[in-house]
Amino acid sequence: MNSIASKGLVPESAYSGLLNNTTMHNHSKLIPNLKIVLDAYIKNDKNSAYPNWRTAVDSILDANLGKVPENFMYNGEFYNPKSFLKMTKVNTSDYVTLTSFTHQPYNSKFILNIPDNFSNGTFYNIKLEQLVNVVDNALKNGYTLALDCDVSEKTFSQKFGIAVIPKNIENNEKSLTYIVTEATITPAYRQQEFENYNTTDDHLMHIIGLVKDQNGTEYYKVKNSWGTTGDRIGNGGYIYMSKAFFKLKTISVLVHKNALNKNLKESLGI
CATH class of the missing domain: 3.90.70.10 (Cysteine proteinases)
Structure with a gap:
């Protein structure tokens, strides 16, 4: 609910998190890669290959789940996450x-x-x-x-x-x-x-x-x-x-x- 209020909402048809015609999520690489970045941040590792953990995390998520759409079409109308939330009339x-x-x-x-x-x-x-x-x-x-x-x-x-x-x-x-x-x-x-x-x-x-x-x-x-x-x-x-x-x-x-x-x-x- 906090994320919806802050970022908006998208339908699954606009963002499923599935790439390359896959039908099921596979986190076997996603989770270990995130863990490497975040463990280095937690340990304050000055020699980490990921000095900017936020950028690194976003890159890993984008590579595994796809980029979050800024605009998309739904039932013949164009929306962004905020305007789509407004259309649904969902008030968190x-x-x-x-x-x-x-x-x-x-x-x-x-x-x-x-x-x-x-x-x-x-x-x-x-x-x-x-x-x-x-x-x-x-x-x-x-x-x-x-x-x-x-x-x-x-x-x-x-x-x-x-x-x-x-x-x-x-x-x-x-x-x-x-x-x-x-x-x-x-x-x-x-x-x-x-x-x-x-x-x-x-x-x-x-x-x-x-x-x-x-x-x-x-x-x-x-x-x-x-x-x-x-x-x-x-x-x-x-x-x-x-x-x-x-x-x-x-x-x-x-x-x-x-x-x-x-x-x-x-x-x-x-």
Whole structure:
């Protein structure tokens, strides 16, 4: 969102980052080359072959991803990144990031100290049940949400299209193909898993809807970025995430502020 506000936006048709008719990104050379330049900068290496790290980084990115277009055509009209953003009517200030942790006061905003929050973005802190209610209400009113979540659990399965937290650990494997009783997730348990680093900010996904199992239990339908590779049951790459998993493993959600009810917006000063 910071980049969009500062630099603008382009459609994938104008800039895919794919060169020479390739269909998939390959970072096997990009990452090591960037690391050489940046490690030399970090070490303040006076003998580095890259005295200007910004220029070197831009050159490496351009060589691997192509130059960012200054102007492009979209649906018969010419745009630049700023004018295209204006055309989309996307206002980055309309989006808020919500989380739920006990080490900060509820109904306050704070900078969450996680590695991926390198821009020192602020998070609104609300109660755990409120966070669930926000997601439910947003989906029921036509909004989707960006999800920052831990997916390192063995019960997060791309293969079976499921993400759950069984009450009994011996049911971990069974839970991937059968409905089992899930753990009760309290704010204290959630906080504990965050502070002992069992919950980390390791993946971003997209919550797009609600689904129910044969018992009427609701799950979030989550769009993953891994495609259909390894999808054994034909979920199309989507994950059905239980609310127990969401409560325990979510770092934050990003949503349009109009998806929040009036009382919550007043409590948060939005």
